[in-house]
Amino acid sequence: MLSNRHLFFENLAQTSGFPLSLEIERASGCWLYSPGGKRYLDLIAGVSVSNIGHNNPAVISAVKDQADTHLHLMVYGEFIQKPQVRLAEMLCRFLPGKLNSVFYTNSGSEAVEGAIKLSRRYTGRHEIISFNNAYHGSTLGALSVTGNEAQKRAFRPLVPSVRHIDFNCTASLSEISRDTACVLVEPVQGEAGIILPESGFLHKLREKCHEQGALLIFDEIQTGFGRTGRLFAMELFEVVPDIVLFAKSFGGGLPLGAFVSSKEIMISLSNNPALGHITTFGGHPVSCAAGLASFKYIIDNDLVSNVEKKGFLFRKLLDHPSIREVRGIGLLMAVELEDEDIVKKFIEKCIDKGLVTDWFLFNGKCFRISPPLIISEKETEYACNVILESLNEL
Numbered sequence: 049m050l051s052n053r054h055l056f057f058e059n060l061a062q063t064s065g066f067p068l069s070l071e072i073e074r075a076s077g078c079w080l081y082s083p084g085g086k087r088y089l090d091l092i093a094g095v096s097v098s099n100i101g102h103n104n105p106a107v108i109s110a111v112k113d114q115a116d117t118h119l120h121l122m123v124y125g126e127f128i129q130k131p132q133v134r135l136a137e138m139l140c141r142f143l144p145g146k147l148n149s150v151f152y153t154n155s156g157s158e159a160v161e162g163a164i165k166l167s168r169r170y171t172g173r174h175e176i177i178s179f180n181n182a183y184h185g186s187t188l189g190a191l192s193v194t195g196n197e198a199q200k201r202a203f204r205p206l207v208p209s210v211r212h213i214d215f216n217c218t219a220s221l222s223e224i225s226r227d228t229a230c231v232l233v234e235p236v237q238g239e240a241g242i243i244l245p246e247s248g249f250l251h252k253l254r255e256k257c258h259e260q261g262a263l264l265i266f267d268e269i270q271t272g273f274g275r276t277g278r279l280f281a282m283e284l285f286e287v288v289p290d291i292v293l294f295a296k297s298f299g300g301g302l303p304l305g306a307f308v309s310s311k312e313i314m315i316s317l318s319n320n321p322a323l324g325h326i327t328t329f330g331g332h333p334v335s336c337a338a339g340l341a342s343f344k345y346i347i348d349n350d351l352v353s354n355v356e357k358k359g360f361l362f363r364k365l366l367d368h369p370s371i372r373e374v375r376g377i378g379l380l381m382a383v384e385l386e387d388e389d390i391v392k393k394f395i396e397k398c399i400d401k402g403l404v405t406d407w408f409l410f411n412g413k414c415f416r417i418s419p420p421l422i423i424s425e426k427e428t429e430y431a432c433n434v435i436l437e438s439l440n441e442l
């Protein structure tokens with residue numbers, strides 16, 4: 049029989065010439081297991097997805113129950129389905145301000161697409177502003193607002209009327225004008241290598257959008273659901289956007305995304321034209337049941353309150369002359385080494401030693417630390433020992 053590795057390269061479309069290509073058979077908590085039984089501590093959680101750990105029993109049981117009840121029934125927005133409405137109710141209860149209307153999608157990129165359309169429709173304007181080095185997804189609209197030319201060049205022409213400004217540059221906020229439909233921002237830039245907003249920057253951005261009548265969109269696709277030490281990063285910076293985007297950990301390990309706004313804004317997507325934004329599978333009942341179980345698990349077990357402390361332990365233990373900087377907040381961190389080659393070799397060494405990490409799309413000098421939020425002290429010590437050992441061997 050052909051090996052899975054063979055079929056992976058033979059029949060799966062590749063996203064690069066250098067996939068991690070690690071075969072994983074099962075997963076539990078913070079651990080991934082290969083068919084041979086070798087185990088790996090997961091330091092990336094599927095890129096900020098598995099916040100409550102792999103195969104959390106609460107999610108598995110919700111998925112099984114929902115699968116026994118019903119799968120897909122009807123396109124999003126027509127039938128009343130319990131998992132969708134219960135999850136939306138809980139989300140709105142925990143979100144501040146007027147963020148009380150949830151539009152479900154299947155992915156983060158689709159949440160970005162929906163939010164852009166909503167902004168244009170609501171404001172009647174066309175210009176979209178986003179930030180250099182931001183990552184918002186790979187569909188054509190999401191790629192257009194992504195702020196990395198190397199990633200985009202080969203796919204031009206992209207969506208017109210998109211402009212990029214510099215993150216943390218107050219002067220560049222003057223670009224936001226009466227033509228601007230929306231400004232899309234990651235409150236903490238992820239793929240740029242975990243860049244935090246400077247003090248007051250997001251406040252100034254909020255004020256400027258308000259002044260010019262542009263909608264402010266927070267992409268909380270990586271930062272959401274506890275990763276930064278708050279349930280949502282917007283709480284950390286005390287800025288409430290007009291639209292917020294979720295995906296990744298939102299579905300508790302199943303595909304689910306959403307853009308959330310006020311009813312007043314959101315209603316503009318439902319008329320003139322009616323059905324101007326629709327999706328077949330957005331808010332799949334099994335994904336929503338998993339998302340609801342995951343959200344409840346985070347709240348019931350107060351997972352968020354320990355995240356900051358867990359992040360500090362990593363920082364304390366990661367003391368090594370090859371480490372240039374440990375950046376980030378909570379359990380969303382980038383560790384900067386000397387250069388890209390070293391990071392690549394380092395990642396291979398870590399995998400050999402039973403630890404999975406990776407690099408950032410727009411910052412090859414850093415490796416990622418975004419483990420499940422349930423990571424224990426012992427597991428953190430294990431991870432840091434492997435990191436230090438691997439650095440020593442480079």
Ligand code: PLP
Nearest residue numbers: 155156157183184185269270295
């Ligand atoms: N926005 C951010 C901040 C992301 O990190 C990602 C994915 O990495 C996306 C959007 C796109 O999400 P998806 O891959 O689910 O389309």
